[in-house]
Amino acid sequence: xxNLKIVxxxxxxxxxxxxxxxxxxxxxxxxxxxxxxxxxxxYYSQIDLLDPTSNIDEIFNxxxxxxxxxxxxxxxxxxxxxxxxxxxxxxxxxxxxxQEPFYSSLKTISPQQPFIGIxxxxxxxxxxxxxxxxxxxxxxxxxxxxxxxxxxxxxMRITKMRPKEHDKVMALCQVLPHALILAFGLALKSNSIxxxxxxxxxxxxxxxxxxxxxxxxxxxxxxxxxIQYENYMAVExxxxxxxxxxxxxxxxxxxxxxxxxxSLDEIKIKLGEWLYTxxxxxxxxxxxxxxxx
Numbered sequence: 001x002x003n004l005k006i007v008x009x010x011x012x013x014x015x016x017x018x019x020x021x022x023x024x025x026x027x028x029x030x031x032x033x034x035x036x037x038x039x040x041x042x043y044y045s046q047i048d049l050l051d052p053t054s055n056i057d058e059i060f061n062x063x064x065x066x067x068x069x070x071x072x073x074x075x076x077x078x079x080x081x082x083x084x085x086x087x088x089x090x091x092x093x094x095x096x097x098x099q100e101p102f103y104s105s106l107k108t109i110s111p112q113q114p115f116i117g118i119x120x121x122x123x124x125x126x127x128x129x130x131x132x133x134x135x136x137x138x139x140x141x142x143x144x145x146x147x148x149x150x151x152x153x154x155x156m157r158i159t160k161m162r163p164k165e166h167d168k169v170m171a172l173c174q175v176l177p178h179a180l181i182l183a184f185g186l187a188l189k190s191n192s193i194x195x196x197x198x199x200x201x202x203x204x205x206x207x208x209x210x211x212x213x214x215x216x217x218x219x220x221x222x223x224x225x226x227i228q229y230e231n232y233m234a235v236e237x238x239x240x241x242x243x244x245x246x247x248x249x250x251x252x253x254x255x256x257x258x259x260x261x262x263s264l265d266e267i268k269i270k271l272g273e274w275l276y277t278x279x280x281x282x283x284x285x286x287x288x289x290x291x292x293x
Contacts, residue, residue, distance in 0.1 A: 003027055003028055003029060004028045004029070004064040004065055005028075005029045005031065005062055005063045005064050005065070006023050006028050006029065006030050006031070006063070006064065006065040006066075006067060007030075007031045007033060007059060007060060007063045007065070007066050007067065008020055008030060008031070008032050008033065008067045008069055009033050009034075009049055009066065009067065009068050009069060009070055009075075009078065009082070010033075010034060010049070010068070010069040010070040010074075011030075011032030011033055011034045011041060011044070011069065012032065012034040012036045013034070013069055013070075014123070014124040014125070015069045015095045015120065015124055016032070016034070016067070016069035016095075017040075017124065018120065018124035018128075019067055019069060019095070019118070020032060020040075020041060022128075022150060022151070022154060023150065024042075026150045026153065029042075029043070030042075030043070031043040031044070031045070031059060031063075032044045032045070033045050033047050033049070033059065034046065034047075035047060035048045035049065045059055047059075049070065049074060049078045050074065050077055050078065052081055056081075056085060057085045060082075060085045060086050060090075063086060063090055064090065064091065065090065065091045065093060066082060066086065066090055066091070066092055066093065067093040067095065067118075068082075068092070068093065068094050068095065068096070068102070069095045070095075070096075071096075071222065071226055071230075072096045072097070072098055072101060072102060072226065072230045073230070075094065075096055075102055076101060076102055076105050079102070079105055079106060079109065080109060083106075083109050083110050083113065088110055088112045088113050089114065090113070090114075091114045091115070091116065091144060092106055092113055092114065092115050092116075093115075093116055093117065093118060093147075094106075094115070094116075094117045094118075094136070095117070095118050095119065095120075096117070096230075097119065097170060097174065097226060097227060097230065097231070098167050098170065098230045098231045098232070099117045099119075099136045099163040099166045099167055100163040100164050100166075100167050100232075101230075101232070102117075103115060103117070103136075103163040104163075114144070115137075115138055116135060116136065116137055116138075116144050116147060117134075117135065117136025117137075117163065117166065118133065118134075118135060118136070118147070118151075119133065119134040119136065119166065119170070120133045120156075121133055121134060121173070123219075128154045128155070128156050129154070129155040129156075130155055130156075130157065131156055131157065132156070132157045132158075132159060133151055133156040133157065133158055133159075134158075134159050134160070134161055134166060134169075135147065135148060135151075135158055135159070135160045135161075136160075136161055136162070136163055136166045137160055137161075137162065138162070139162075167231060167232070167233060168233060170231060171231055171233035171234060171236070171237050172237070174227045174231070175227055175228060175231050175233070175234040175237045175238070176237050176241070177212075178216065178224055178227050178228065179228065179234075179237065179238050179241060180241065181209070181212050181213055181216055182216070182224065182228075183241075184209055184212075184213060185213045185216070185217070188213070204285075204286040204289050204290065207289050208285060208286070208289065211289075247263075251263070
């Protein structure tokens, strides 16, 4: 693919900066747009995306790709005026953690507009090599394979999904673990045990949970609010967590060890061949924690 003009809305954020680096390194011309002061871009415009200036059209002149590296609600609100400033062959790229609402809004306003989504399944602060990324596409014969080539050039592992499929999987991959980590933190907060005592004696499982909680707490709160609030399947996931905790409590309260053991066997069957892969992962994590003591 020849040099393309790529405009990134929300270019100074974690995802925007990450994609800006990826695409500029691959030889494309990247124009950053953000309401904050200039980032590390050769071409940059400081604009409030919910209150754009009158000369905004100039920025989109000859643009080939517009990347919405924005929270879902902001991306959807900015979509109408962006589409009014471009023609219907400009590729729209969404990085929303929930894809279906943005995709539906796009197709309602401009049915013919080409679309693809990108969801890096890792923090942009981490090295991208060997890490998974999801491409959200309209069909399996999309015309934008060049994006996949760019990502694989950086040795990311690509999986393709349609918008609704993506959101369903994200409910498990993001909503479920983060809800459990948040619940862990809330339970810890309400406990009176001295945190210093806890850290001095904490075994590897507890230390791992504390590490997950701490990573969440030092990152922007908006990330985890969006994961729980924006995904329309999140309510069902959190209800499922409550139901399963209630079931666990019921088994223990009634002394039903047989049902407890049966439930664990069912989980093992669900994990299948990945059981020992994940067990090995845990061994590596615990060994690393032990070496750091």
